[in-house]
Amino acid sequence: MRYYHRRQLGIGDFKAPQDIFVADSGEIYILDSGNGRIVQLSKERELVRIIDGFVVSGQMHRFSQAKGLFVTDDGHIYIADTLNERVVHLDEHGDLVQIIGAPKSPVEGIIPDSFRYRPIRLVVDSSRRIYVVAEGQAEGILQFTPDGEFLGFFGSPRVTPSLADVIWSRLATREQRERLALFLPTEYSSIDLDERGFFFTTIAAGDIVRTEPIRRLNPSGQSVTRRLGFTDPVGDPQWIASRFCDVVARPGGLYSALDQTRGRVFTYDSSGYLLYVFGCKGKQAGAIDVPRAIEQQGSYILVVDEGTNEVKVYKPTQYATLIHTALYYYQWGNYEDSARAWEAVLHLNANYDRAYCGIGLSHLLNGRLEDALRYFRLGNDRAMYSKAYRLYRRDVVDEHLGKVLTVALVIAGMLVFAVRCGVFARLWRLIRGGYDAADKAMQQRARPLKAVWNWLKTTARGVFFALYVIIHPFDGFWCLKHEKRGSVPSALVILLMTLASFIVVRQYTGFVLNPRDLRELNIYREASGVLVPFALWCVINWALTTLVDGKGTIRDMLISSSYALTPLIIIYLPATFLSNFLVAEEGSLYYLILAVGAIWAGAMLFIGTMVTHDYSAATTLFTSVLTVAGILAAVFIGAFWLVLMDQMVAFIGDLYTEIALRL
Missing domain, CATH: 2.120.10.30 (TolB, C-terminal domain)
Incomplete structure (x- = not known):
């Protein structure tokens, strides 16, 4: 200098x-x-x-x-x-x-008086x-x-x-x-x-x-x-x-x-x-x-x-000169030299995202799509990754579509043949027979082992009953409450599966549609993001409905609310898989699927609350709005107390330090 x-x-x-x-x-x-x-x-x-x-x-x-x-x-x-x-x-x-x-203007008001x-x-x-x-x-x-x-x-x-x-x-x-x-x-x-x-x-x-x-x-x-x-x-x-x-x-x-x-x-x-x-x-x-x-x-x-x-x-510096050189070569269409200059930049700073993007762009313009995808991912450039992936996907489809369709037709023909020959019926009878034999054998075992088996069997049946509930919600929720077709363990399994679905969405959504840093996964934060709102909904809804002639207990609310989350599991997992094959312009399809799952779950939660408490639609809507307001109030009070406790702890710590220094 x-x-x-x-x-x-x-x-x-x-x-x-x-x-x-x-x-x-x-x-x-x-x-x-x-x-x-x-x-x-x-x-x-x-x-x-x-x-x-x-x-x-x-x-x-x-x-x-x-x-x-x-x-x-x-x-x-x-x-x-x-x-x-x-x-x-x-x-x-x-x-x-x-x-x-x-400045002077013949038009009044153009220039303010205070100018x-x-x-x-x-x-x-x-x-x-x-x-x-x-x-x-x-x-x-x-x-x-x-x-x-x-x-x-x-x-x-x-x-x-x-x-x-x-x-x-x-x-x-x-x-x-x-x-x-x-x-x-x-x-x-x-x-x-x-x-x-x-x-x-x-x-x-x-x-x-x-x-x-x-x-x-x-x-x-x-x-x-x-x-x-x-x-x-x-x-x-x-x-x-x-x-x-x-x-x-x-x-x-x-x-x-x-x-x-x-x-x-x-x-x-x-x-x-x-x-x-x-x-x-x-x-x-x-x-x-x-x-x-x-x-x-x-x-x-x-x-x-x-x-x-x-x-x-x-x-x-040499670092800045290399960056300018790489940009200069790129602007003049010399993509190979541009990539070499960016590689020299990476030797000086391996964490420089722009260099990865520059190399990826050079590979893209030279038709090396797989290399371009790899470098765009390293450079965290989703926009260019999407453009490269669109071309790569088109090439793969053009190359393998005939083979895939041939294999699909062969598999479809084999399935039709198997159905007509009764293969699946015999397979189902075989599985059913094996299950009945295992169940009979377990019923003859010692009491603790038999109790565990019966508990697992009941829980599994309760979980599978969720598939009936989401198709026939009124009958399903009525059976959950009056015929005890569900149980608390089954509800907790569904709740944990919902939590797992959110984690899968966070971690495994396609790179183009997932802006999150995958290294920052915090299981406790993810769990609290699902379990805390769920617990507040159940507790506050039950507390409010006791004042509005609600017929459901806290146990009924836990079970019905958990079963209402089943659409999230069914929708979110396939949507996450699909997102890995979409480009940015098709992201609206992915978000539409997620929205369908959320709306479906919301409708299930509404119907579950209505059936559980034996309410009309208007009363259910009223209590749901009050429940949401109660949740917001609880969150505010909780945040207030956390801040207050933090201030108290800090004050006590400062007071202790002051006393210790003076003594």
């Missing part, structure tokens, strides 16, 4: 530098805001000239806390002269071309239209013609109040609404122009800063930011939110954003994948104290540090 400071350039100290721009020619322009000047350096980073003002009608004008700078291809310089509330346009010689003051024009960043497109970011303004980016005529606001972020804000605004009194914060679009803090004429912007503050702190706008002002990475391009996704103060568009659709919170630089590709991060906050070598602006010169990254009054130059 290198620095630009007075000892290198011989121009005195920088003072609060705010922006930097690298022209297509390679020349560097540094906005030394505190000294009111622009320092121009050559491509070799040697001093060319200093612009500390301009002449108007024979009088010298100075810059006042200017914060933004842009240079066109022909050397024209645009300065966001912040405290003077103007944009200054100079030609390639540093002479004044025009001054663009505060204050303090430009902080600006860019100029290929048509010489000027786009200005103003400090503290939420209307959007100001757009001017080449002659400085105001055209309107551009790219205003959408207002997205939360549901709670909307509800509260409806319920609040007039006085309360007057004190509520206005739902205003979020203000921009920086802007840059990429090679295709699209705008990269950063968001200064507000709700959108957490979800969309970097926006890529098309010439119409619509956000076209791609977010296909494992996390959105938001900087740090899990800790204190990053606050980006500047962004630079780089060749090939890449962009790097400067985090003001931690002094780090995040680099993303055109799809929103995070490529690498570097930098930290501080005054030591390599750190950034008060980040202000970022720019690129060739393969180097230049960062303006207001805290140390320096421009810091970062050279790419």
Whole structure:
């Protein structure tokens, strides 16, 4: 890393530098805001000239806390002269071309009465239209013609109040609404122009800063930011939110954003994948104290540090160079070399998901589908895995469909022949005879063994009776209660099978449709997610129905509720198997099957409650709603007591520590 400071350039100290721009020619322009000047350096980073003002009608004008700078291809310089509330346009010689003051519109209401024009960043497109970011303004980016005529606001972020804000605004009194914060679009803090004429912007503050702190706008002002990475391009996704103060568009659709919170630089590709991060906050070598602006010169990254009054130059490491090389080869269609570059990246960082995805993409484009699937899975890229699997599945079906149909026809013919010859009937009689013989033998054994056998037999019959219940729910639940066709052990077996079904769904759903981390399976958490709601339903429903002339006991509720879950077992397991053969576009079929199972189980639970308590449909609906409300209340109270107990334990621990230290 290198620095630009007075000892290198011989121009005195920088003072609060705010922006930097690298022209297509390679020349560097540094906005030394505190000294009111622009320092121009050559491509070799040697001093060319200093612009500390301009002449108007024979009088010298100075810059006042200017914060933004842009240079066109022909050397024209645009300065966001912040405290003077103007944009200054100079030609390639540093002479004044025009001054663009505060915007004016003939249409009333376009510009708010409270609008204050303090430009902080600006860019100029290929048509010489000027786009200005103003400090503290939420209307959007100001757009001017080449002659400085105001055209309107551009790219205003959408207002997205939360549901709670909307509800509260409806319920609040007039006085309360007057004190509520206005739902205003979020203000921009920086802007840059990429090679295709699209705008990269950063968001200064507000709700959108957490979800969309970097926006890529098309010439119409619509956000076209791609977010296909494992996390959105938001900087740090899990800790204190990053606050980006500047962004630079780089060749090939890449962009790097400067985090003001931690002094780090995040680099993303055109799809929103995070490529690498570097930098930290501080005054030591390599750190950034008060980040202000970022720019690129060739393969180097230049960062303006207001805290140390320096421009810091970062050279790419071997790791970053390999990543850029892999992306470059891919964009030019050289997929083999791209894959080799990604493999070199993996030698440096075996946990780099983007490298696996890059290798998988190279295999996909070269027709090696099985290798592509393997690398997409390693890279955790479900979207590309789905595309590769669609092609692989088509090839497999085309190759083996004839064989599969032939085998299926042979098996079907054999089954028809077996049925006509009575093979299955004889097989059933053989199995039945073996079972009767075993049952007769067990009845002659000692009493404990006989009791265990009878218990297992009764439990198994009760479990199989669930198949009758889900087809004939009214008769089935009536038999469960009055004829004792079910038992508590049978109900517990069904409940455990339901729990197992949820675990199977979590662990064995197809990769494309399963975003969970399979390594994070927690049996206790999964069990509590099924057993706790089930127990609360049984207990609270029974407690409420005792007050509404319910005829069922807690035992009846346990059995009927367990049997009502049988559709989940029957539906979820085949759906999980099927999910391994589906692509992303067919995921709706999988979720539809799961929804059918859940609705079927819900209907069974409703009918079971109605039959068990001898209720009408209306009474059952009423008690079910009360039961759900009771469950929510119980969960709230339980969470409250857990938090309270945690606070008490922490207090007692602190008290004990304090006493022990004082003694």
